[in-house]
Amino acid sequence: MNREPTWTTKTLQVRYAETDQMGVVYYANYLVWFEIGRTDYCRQNGFAYREMEQEDGLYIMVAEVRCRYKAPARYDDELTIRTCLKAMRRRVLIFGYEVYRQATDELLAEGETVHVITDGDGRPRSLPDKYRDLFMLAAKGRDSGAI
Secondary structure (H helix, E strand, O other), X not given: OOOOOOEEEEEEEOOHHHEOOOOEEXXXXXXXXXXXXXXXXXXXXXXXXXXXXXXXXXXXXXXXXXXXXXXXXXOOOEEEEEEEXXXXXXXXXXXXXEEXXXXXOEEEEEEXXXXXXXXXXXXXXXXXXXXXXXXXXXXXXXXXXXX
16 A cells, blocks of 8 residues: 555544543543544445444454544534544554644644454454455555444
């Protein structure tokens, strides 16, 4: 995958429970938002992650995460979570993320997660062709819709 990645977007609003007493989003919530973006990325590109678990007994296990915080999100902000697949190997997927405040289009955070494809016992497995093909179509920039 040597092309510029194709991004999906997901909108959400910061809930009070996601903030500290100063109304600033607690840092770990960005990782939850990355997961929301990744799950939505799969849906927008032809499959639900749950299918992979139920039908194939495979899991996308997080092996590494990075997040760089640039500005704080606050209670009631509307955010855009952008997600892309940055790289794919037989047993590894690398997703990229950007979190923007919608009102100002300000980049609040950017990050990356590295995932290993595993079976139910945590042993590494190869990504089946049906998912690899869907990810490749997404990387080529096809106009994808939800399932």
